[in-house]
Amino acid sequence: MFPLLDTPTPHASAATWVDSIAATPQTANTSRSRRSLPKLAQLAKTSNTYLTSTVLHLRDGLTSNQRLAAQHRAENIHLVTQRLRDATRVEEWRAAARELDILEGNEAWKTDNESSEFDAPLIQARLDLLNEARESGDVRRMLYLVRTSLSRGLGGMGNVELYQHSHVGTKDLIESYIDATIETIQKLARTEDKALPAGLDTKDLMEQVVLARQAFGRSALLLSGGATLGMYHIGVLKALFEEKLLPRIISGASAGSIVCSVLCTRTDEEIPEVLRGFPHGNLAVFEEQDREEGALEHIARLLTDGAWIDIKHLTQVMQELLGDMTFQEAYNRTRRILNICVSPSSIYELPRLLNYITSPNVLIWSAVAASCSVPFVFSSAHILAKNPVTGAHSPWNPTPLRWIDGSVDNDLPMTSLAEMFNVNHFIVSQVNPHIVPFLSSSAPSLSQPSAFRLNSHLAPLLAPLTRLAKSEALHRLHVLAQLGVLPNICNKARNMLSQKYSGDITILPRVEYRDFVAILKNPSPGFMVRACEAGERATWPLLGRVRNHCSVELELDRAVAELRARAVFGGGEGEGGTYGLGGRKGRPGVDRSCTSVT
Numbered sequence: 001m002f003p004l005l006d007t008p009t010p011h012a013s014a015a016t017w018v019d020s021i022a023a024t025p026q027t028a029n030t031s032r033s034r035r036s037l038p039k040l041a042q043l044a045k046t047s048n049t050y051l052t053s054t055v056l057h058l059r060d061g062l063t064s065n066q067r068l069a070a071q072h073r074a075e076n077i078h079l080v081t082q083r084l085r086d087a088t089r090v091e092e093w094r095a096a097a098r099e100l101d102i103l104e105g106n107e108a109w110k111t112d113n114e115s116s117e118f119d120a121p122l123i124q125a126r127l128d129l130l131n132e133a134r135e136s137g138d139v140r141r142m143l144y145l146v147r148t149s150l151s152r153g154l155g156g157m158g159n160v161e162l163y164q165h166s167h168v169g170t171k172d173l174i175e176s177y178i179d180a181t182i183e184t185i186q187k188l189a190r191t192e193d194k195a196l197p198a199g200l201d202t203k204d205l206m207e208q209v210v211l212a213r214q215a216f217g218r219s220a221l222l223l224s225g226g227a228t229l230g231m232y233h234i235g236v237l238k239a240l241f242e243e244k245l246l247p248r249i250i251s252g253a254s255a256g257s258i259v260c261s262v263l264c265t266r267t268d269e270e271i272p273e274v275l276r277g278f279p280h281g282n283l284a285v286f287e288e289q290d291r292e293e294g295a296l297e298h299i300a301r302l303l304t305d306g307a308w309i310d311i312k313h314l315t316q317v318m319q320e321l322l323g324d325m326t327f328q329e330a331y332n333r334t335r336r337i338l339n340i341c342v343s344p345s346s347i348y349e350l351p352r353l354l355n356y357i358t359s360p361n362v363l364i365w366s367a368v369a370a371s372c373s374v375p376f377v378f379s380s381a382h383i384l385a386k387n388p389v390t391g392a393h394s395p396w397n398p399t400p401l402r403w404i405d406g407s408v409d410n411d412l413p414m415t416s417l418a419e420m421f422n423v424n425h426f427i428v429s430q431v432n433p434h435i436v437p438f439l440s441s442s443a444p445s446l447s448q449p450s451a452f453r454l455n456s457h458l459a460p461l462l463a464p465l466t467r468l469a470k471s472e473a474l475h476r477l478h479v480l481a482q483l484g485v486l487p488n489i490c491n492k493a494r495n496m497l498s499q500k501y502s503g504d505i506t507i508l509p510r511v512e513y514r515d516f517v518a519i520l521k522n523p524s525p526g527f528m529v530r531a532c533e534a535g536e537r538a539t540w541p542l543l544g545r546v547r548n549h550c551s552v553e554l555e556l557d558r559a560v561a562e563l564r565a566r567a568v569f570g571g572g573e574g575e576g577g578t579y580g581l582g583g584r585k586g587r588p589g590v591d592r593s594c595t596s597v598t
Contacts, residue, residue, distance in 0.1 A: 080100045157548070262322070311378045412499070
C-alpha cells in the first residue's frame with residue numbers, strides 16, 4: 001500500500017484545479033485591459049482635441065495654425081506693451097511703440113489715404129505744389145506757397161482722431177506734407193542773394209517770411225497750478241526740451257509759475273544741469289527744511305495772519321533760485337517769453353498777466369510769490385519792481401493792492417496770450433487736483449489716463465450730472481454775490497468754476513494717490529524724481545502730435561532769424577551774432593533764435 005500522508009485529498013485537489021482554471025482567463029483579461037487603457041486615453045484626447053478645434057473654428061473661423069500664430073502675436077504684443085510701460089527713456093519708449101504699431105497692424109492704416117478723418121486729396125495737391133516749386137528752384141513760387149497756404153489744420157490735419165490709431169505718428173501723407181513744407185522753408189532761407197530773382201532781396205524775403213509766421217500763429221506752453229503736484233511739470237518740460245519742441249512762450253500759474261520761471265531764466269546750455277539738479281535742491285517752500293510745524297502753529301497763524309503757511313519760506317527759495325532778475329532781463333538773457341498769472345485780492349481789479357511787455361522791471365521772484373498765494377494757505381503778497389538804474393526795490397503798483405493765486409481767476413491765460421503774442425495753439429500741462437477728474441468728458445486731446453480721473457465707463461454717465469451741478473453752482477454763487485453774501489469769495493469761486501482748463505493738446509501726468517497726502521508739504525527728492533518721470537511718460541505719447549503741430553512754426557522762426565542775420569550782417573547762414581541757430585536738418589527743435597515777438 002502507498003503511504004497516504006503526502007497525497008492530497010480529492011476535495012483539495014479539485015478546489016486547487018478549479019481556482020487555477022478560473023485564474024488563467026482573468027489574468028489574461030486584466031493584461032489586455034491594461035494594454036488597451038493608453039489607447040483609449042489617446043483616443044479620448046484626440047476626440048476632445050478635434051471637438052475643441054471644431055468648436056473654435058466655428059467660433060473664430062481660424063485653423064489651428066492660424067490660431068497658434070494669433071496666440072504667439074498676442075503674447076508678443078503683451079511683452080512689447082510691458083516694455084512700453086516700463087521704458088525709462090524716450091528712445092526705449094519710441095522703439096517699443098514702433099514695434100507695437102507693426103504687431104497691431106497700424107502701419108497699414110498709416111499708408112491708407114481713404115479716410116473720413118482728413119481731406120487727403122487737398123493735402124496731396126498742396127504737397128505736389130510744394131515739391132514742384134522746390135525741385136524747380138522757383139523762389140517766387142515757393143514764397144507764394146509759404147506766404148498764402150500754410151495752415152496748422154490744413155485738410156483736417158489737426159483732427160485728434162488721426163492720432164488715436166497708432167502709438168507713434170499719423171498718416172504718412174500728413175508726415176510727408178510737413179516734411180515738404182519744412183524743406184521748402186529751409187530752401188528759401190538758404191537761397192543766396194545772387195540766386196534771388198530780380199526785384200527781390202534778402203530783406204524782402206525776410207519780411208515775407210515774417211508775415212507768413214504771423215499768419216501761421218504761435219504755440220504756447222501753459223503750466224497749471226496744483227501745489228506740490230506742480231512739480232510734475234518738470235518732466236513735461238524735460239521731454240519737450242530734449243526733443244527740441246519746447247515753445248518760446250511759456251506761462252505758469254501758482255505752482256506752474258515756479259517751474260516756468262526757473263526754466264525761462266536759464267539758457268539752453270544751463271537747462272540740462274538745472275533739470276538734473278532741481279529735484280535735489282532746496283525746495284522748502286512750505287516750512288523750514290527738516291522741521292515740521294505742528295497743527296497748533298498752523299492754527300495760530302491762520303487766526304492771526306489769515307494764512308496756514310508763512311510765505312517767507314517760498315520767497316526765500318525763489319530768491320535763491322532766481323536772484324533779483326526781472327522779466328526784461330530774463331527775456332534778454334534767454335529769448336524766452338515768461339508769463340506769470342496773478343489775481344487781485346479784491347473784486348475791483350482784473351487779473352494780470354505779467355511778462356516782459358506788461359511788467360518789464362518786476363522782480364520774477366515776487367511775481368511767483370504772488371501767483372502762489374492761495375487764499376487761507378499763503379497770505380497775499382506785494383509785487384516788487386527793480387529800478388533799472390539804481391537796482392532799488394519798490395512796490396510795482398503804487399496803490400496798496402495785494403495779489404493772490406493766479407489760478408483763481410486765470411489758470412490758463414489763453415485770451416491774453418492770443419492778444420499779445422498771436423498765440424493760436426495751446427499746449428497745456430494740467431495737474432490741478434480739483435480739475436483733472438472732470439477733464440475726460442470735455443477734452444478729447446488727453447494723453448494717458450490719470451490715476452484720479454473718472455473711470456472710463458462712468459465718465460459718459462456722470463458727464464451730464466457734472467455739467468448740471470456746475471451750472472447750478474454757478475447760478476447759486478451768482479445769486480449769493482448779487483445779494484451781498486460774501487461777494488468776494490462767491491465771485492472768486494465762480495471764476496474758478498467757469499474757466500477753461502484744457503488746450504489744443506492737454507498733457508495729464510499720472511498722479512499717484514499717495515501724493516495728495518503731502519500736497520502742502522515740502523517735496524522730497526524721491527517725490528521729485530517720481531514726478532519728473534511721470535511727467536515725461538505722459539508727454540511721450542503726444543510728442544508726435546506736438547511735432548506735427550509745431551515743427552512748421554519753429555522752422556519759420558529759424559528762417560526769420562537766419563534771414564534777419566543775413567540782412568543785418570550780410571552773408572553766411574546766420575551762424576554768428578546773438579542768434580544761436582543750433583539745430584539739425586529736418587524737423588526743427590526748440591527755437592533759440594528769434595529776437596522779437598513779431
